[in-house]
Amino acid sequence: MPVLFLIIAALGAAFALPIQADERRAKVNYMLHCQGCHTPDGSGLSERGVPSLKNFMGKFLKVEGGREFLIQVPGAAQSTLNSEQLAEMTNWMLTSFDPQSVQDGFQRYSAQEVQRLRQYKLVKVTETRANLLNHINNKNRLQEHQ
């Protein structure tokens, strides 16, 4: 009986603990899967259609549908990373490239959330992104007026 109790307690503890994020692995995965186009500091190459992540990526979290978009964008959703690694890397990218806009109440992505979100295939990528950027701009304008 005490052994069973110990096993149940150990299992409970394992599930309760958040997954230990491996910063180094996140950075290496960014290098191997994203950096080629998004460049080492996330600034991208806007004149050739590679959007900048730097000081901007976190703004998506503040509009409806933006949190989903960061995972559903084809480069992320269709990457060969598993959901745990994709969650870890996206969290690392947000805190590294846009620390300012994620500092307030940033909810880290979990592997389960990423797994759920990436099931949805985003077809109209450019349109969805343009709509989200509109929302972001409108939100910024409203904040400026306040």
Place this chain on the structure above:
Amino acid sequence: MLFKWFDKLTENTTRQSARLTSRRSFLASVGTVLVGTAAYPLLPVWRNGAQAASQAGADPKEVSPGQDPGDPESCEYWRYCAIDGYLCSCCGGTKTSCPPGTQMAPITWIGTCRNPADGKDYIISYNDCCGKSACGRCQCIRNENDTPAYLPANSNNINWCSGGPADVVYNCSTAIILGIQ
């Protein structure tokens, strides 16, 4: 009186100038300026203007591996495990730098190669050099871990020069170490 003096001065200066210089020498000077101006952009110099236009700016910095065995002019060299193109080492550049007159594309594809000296997997950035016609020397096609074009981040069949500020003309490829996997 004053006009007469001025006429004399002009006449003397013109005659002296005509004695000292010939029409041929004048034409030669003008010709030199014209040809020189036209030829200047063709010189193999780093195009600062094009570089300034690049948002990404600086080329990637190499992280030095402890040991680096092999010949960078040979396709068998360990860090070329996933390259597809002409080796810049044979084209007037080096394994990490572009030949004169070309510019490194700021966007690229990145893979890993195992260093036989220490058995570790290194992250390699295969930046293309662009702006001059294909080098044509030391063609090296090794496609380890290459992915199809629909997974573009790890595909070496893409002309990465098309994403650069120079232009789409591909010259050769480098292999720059970014870190250890």
